[in-house]
Amino acid sequence: MITAEQIRAGRALLGKTQSKLAERAGISTTGLNNIERGNADPKASTLRAIEAALSEDGIIFLGDGQLVEGGPGVRLAKR
Template sequence: MTMITPEQIRGARAMLGMTQADLAKLAGISTTGLNNIERGTADPKASTLRAIQAALEEAGAIFVAANGEGPGVRLRKNAE
């Protein structure tokens, strides 16, 4: 499993309309920790990145693998 990037985290959070505080709470980490991860100044554990990814996916984000232009993120289509 490829770990998500700071850019994917920021993008997913923006698309979902979440604040850093919202995501940090859902992922069970501090807002400061999330801020450091998003800025690329922290070297988070794989378990922390998995928690962030799980929280974002639960909220509707889908992470896509590199497609020649790098990894990305999109929103899940609602099955309504």
């Protein structure tokens, strides 16, 4: 599963607001804000929707130790 840090980083790389990402993922802006701050325990389906929305815009999610040191990360796909 993706982490709050990956969501924030992916959104920042794309220059998206929380409201734009929330709309794209089909969730509330408040819900996304709570997830990003670690104040929510989202359903797996919610995290998949956020991951799909970010992936569609070119974010690649990296697992712990996968091409990065220090934990899970993200990168922007070459286009």
